[in-house]
Amino acid sequence: MKKLFLLDGMALIYRAHFALSKNPRFTSDGVNTSAVMGFTNTLLEILKKESPTHIAVVFDTEAPTERHIEFTDYKAHRQAMPEDLSKAIPYVFRVIEGFGIPVITSDGYEADDIIGTLAKKAEIAGYTVFCMTPDKDFAQLVSENIFVYKPSRMGNDMEIMGVPEVLAKWEIENVLQVIDILGMWGDAVDNIPGIPGIGEKTAKLLIKQFGSVEGVIANSHLLKGKMKENVEKFAEQGLVSKKLATILLNAPVELDEDALLLSSPSRELLEPLFAELEFRTIGRRVFTELLHEEIPPILGYGQQTDLFGQPVALPELKTLIEEPEQDPLVMKNIENTPHTYHLADSPETITELINILSSSESFCFDSETTCLDANNCQIVGLSFSIKTNEAWYVPVPEDQVLAAALISQFKPLFENENIEKTGQNLKYDILVLNWYDVHVRGNLFDTMLAHYLLDPDTRHNMDILSENYLGYKPVEITSLIGSKGKNQGNMRDVEIELIKEYAAEDADITLQLKGVFEPKLHTSNADALFRNVETPLIYVLADMEREGVRIDKVALAEYSIQLETDIRILETTIYEKAGVRFNIASPKQLGEVLFDKLQLDPKAKKTKTGQYQTGEDVLSALSNKSDIARDILDIRQLQKLKSTYVDSLPLLINPKTGRVHTSYNQAVAATGRLSSNNPNLQNIPIRTERGREVRKAFIPRDENHILLSADYSQIELRLIAEISRDENMMDAFAQGLDIHTATAAKVYGIALEEVDSNKRRNAKAVNFGIIYGQSAFGLSQSLNIPRKEAAAIIEEYFNQYSGIKQYMNDTMNFARENGYVQTLMGRRRYLRDINSANATVRGFAERNAINAPIQGSAADLIKVAMIHIHQDFRDQKLESKMTMQVHDELVFDVVIPELEQVKMIVENRMKNAIKTTVPILVEMGSGTNWLKAH
Template structure:
């Protein structure tokens, strides 16, 4: 094998890094579990596997017990806060995911993951491997060699950093990579509670090593120093030597590199499917496992015209269809192929009149529009769908001719403009604007499932597919199955077969109706009904008006105000530079930190 590349992952460091990357806006699923650490770790692992194509791989984790460093120095890492509960919850899932990828987990009693990685890296190097230590921890720089590299994962889209000997020595301002341990011995490490020498920072430590090469040689020649620095080195000599020992990564751990067991094998789809499903990892599951494991789904069962227009029994009384398009990792358990439903195509004037009569008897109904554009002011209607109970819905196609389309919409005008009949929708603002362009004002009580969910779970996503899979355990028909994937060959809604459009559009109204049945009681039980009724619901109507009519802007005033703000910014910047006594990039948190601290 000519391409022998081993990637050794610092498990704990990557997990903590993933958790804190989302600390300002954690990823919480519908079960209330913080999945930030699991998501970040899994995505980093998968990105590495896809971009670097390692031939061999392993993940090292710290064990919970004390290490040899604690025996050398009892306060070692004693300043660290206890592990966050969310990370403790995440670890069992992360272990399952690593096993699902069939990646070996390596640990050693009495040693840290750093030591395990260092030992395996040196052993693999002797066997002709190029080794990448995957960690954000710069301390690993002491292990770098012509065949061992420090692989620092990307952060906030900045890309990966791969450090060889040149990068390590330049970053630390030292001559050799083994001096990393000497540097840490002098300056200490507050993260690991390594004391170092009091008053010796990174820059001073680098200068001392440039002159004396090692901690031992510095102590032996302390007489060449002057003043306070001489006093510190002489007084804390033993502490400096101990700090260096604590900083050295042990490469003689009783563990053996086994090339065969570190091979990158095909992943275990069953394990990953189960974990992804439990954690509701839709995007990751699709990316890693693929959308459809089960092959092409069986065609949707034909829907009959139900009892609105004839005396035939509704299809909802039939037994469930057992075929499904759902993959094993899907959060949902149901879809259109295994769920009894009765979706009606409403094409004739007589059928539309019957539907209008049915809707007119309701206290509220759900509706949705199918259009040609995501901008409601530019969109043409393709059709309208309606629902008044679960698993049954109606689709009214609308022709491309504007006059003919408007005539059909007018048949429903009295219904939409009735203040006595409530209207339910998912992002109902869009549908109200579309109908407004056809001369219809949507009146009555609005219930918007998207807004309701925003009030209940502001940090989560609010699109219909997410809500349906999460709360109804139902996976809606994908728009791509209707019009194809994006590109030159993609159809429009008007080009798609009418029967498929009917199933897709009616399903939207059906799902939205069911979501109202789930979300409305929760608004009440969580004490959010007043907030919805007094602020959010009235605001929808205001936004419909604003987005339809537009707003007037005094551009001359804004230009003048912009000049005033710019002058104010320059004045404040000048004051900052005067007080700081140095010019720096105010927009850089790193530079601001250096100036302040």
């Protein structure tokens, strides 16, 4: 296959420059070597990953010809190239030459024109063409079959986008229209002036209406207000912009296939160049990865060190995770893929479908509903699939009595323990069906969770999975119900034929995804975790969400009034002290008052958007100077409490149950933790007295119930001790010591009883830092102490807990060699950047490497405990319910006579979720509200 890459040279240099501009490196002659390095990196990635047969770097020259005389004006808008960058250009040319890559100069035309024209000609000559001009990802929309090679923001990975994806992003069917937009205003290509006040969105709408830029201008009298004014005033500029941004496909350049051939890299040219530029790491990569040669000793490559400055052995770089299988050339979709989607809308067809499904061992299903809140919506239809490219759709009547009757026909099917159900995010479907008195049973296969285990850091929605793993682009839901927002339609109003295609396709795709993921789960050793933890947990979470929790509306309403009063009082005080009325909730205005008007801190820092920083730490530091800062902190706390909790919680009470039903997301947190939303029950305040009040509003079901809260004590630290086998820490836990006090005693070299609250607080912060993968910087921030001091504490910590340091080193080495780390139960997290040449990016991966096994193991542990507790409740026919999970805490609505029995089960199951040497401690409490129970 002939594979051609066309790269815009100047744009690439600029891109490399900007990517590294925060930390540029220079030679003594003032050459910007960062830019050269970034450029080299890009070339290396392309050659290594894409193996092109033909390639060229295109440079535009500065001298404009007849193409656009306006071009000179446009150039004038551009900033002159910084001197350090222009000095880098000769080196860039040497790199290109060293790689054996041909150069083309555009001779008066924009590089995009040359690339566009060559791409078009090459396409006709049978090439697969990739263009890389980073100005804008759509700047190369020249043909359906030409791909855009797009550098990603972080690291060196790049993504390839085909024209259909770019179009999808713009939600427009017609390429010409897109080009028209591109040629239009404002942001199309940087530095082209466009028409002020008319952004991409407006331009899109206008062009849809009037057909082209020219059309819009001709019809400007139909517009009104500022828009009309701008279009008319800047009409000429708009046309020029379009001309400039339009890519020529007929520039005077011939496709000389031989001249575009990629030749082999030249060690003779590259080696001295890299030595001169001191490119150690990238040099090493070029020689080992591209030329497959030994590292030349002449370069004297430095040792790479670990977090503690110790040298590490560099393992061979490996591919970390299988790339999803997909041929970028062919994206399948419903129109080009043969399929049989049946509509089952008569008694006969429904009976036939039920018969078919009943006799299969496994089926895939999906439900279409009126909204996203599982506890508050109606089923519009159900779709089923048992084999690829074939599916059924069953419309469900709007009349809820008829709907219930129809769905009840499927009840035995869903409740059949022996039939496996496949779906995407099954918890949702299970919950929805629950409201129709269908209690799903049997083995499950949730494709979302499967992918979550395979690659927890990425996204898991079905559309993306389908495109990545099946090379199939599903019908978008927005094509049925419109785009998000208040105008978004409802499934109920969509034509049945359209829903049928959409819904049946969903079930079909999901089933196909199962086929892809099932073997992958096996090869990545995630079977057990999937089968024994995540899958059973679906039922547990569904039950918890269905159960919900009772909220004391009256208490919250009273508290809201009290907060409001206090806020008003504080507000008045603040206005008095500031001498001006302003919006305290606006960080922008607040910053101006504090630092411009009151001049509280002449050195006040600003955020990247140019506002003054007014965060918690800034105001705290200010509070000794002026008590206005303290007042502002107080008022913020109260406003936060009021808006996020006190006033919002009652709004989430479900009218049908009178309770609040949170939703747990099982597939977002990359470490394996759950997250919760609507409401987020996992961030209900606890630290401050006023915050704690909110917890009083979480109450038992009725007077016959009581809330029980069970908390793991120091679970993460116990797991660190367990995993690292650090003797000192294991000892401390074995003796039942307070771990932070014990840590302080060790770190400061004093007796336990000599530890004061300050030392304990420091030790606690280090312990937390370890859990969260913090650095010395993070620690110094959280303790508000100098970095050096923080570093000293950390160093002594590692001296005392040498087993932990050893564990960290081992984990990091494991990650470097294998590309992933894992928890006690084998939950993996892939760390693509663990061997990255970029220190920041690598540091990020390194912290994750330490942190993921710990947090993840704790997550595993509580998940297992939840499953066992749920099962025990069921086996022992208890009426008490588990209602909430907050990372290391479980909350139960207990029928009072069952309290002792429940406590026994909970303690037993939590302590013994997995076998450990380090004792696991569970603290329990009960009471008439969450605060009392805690």
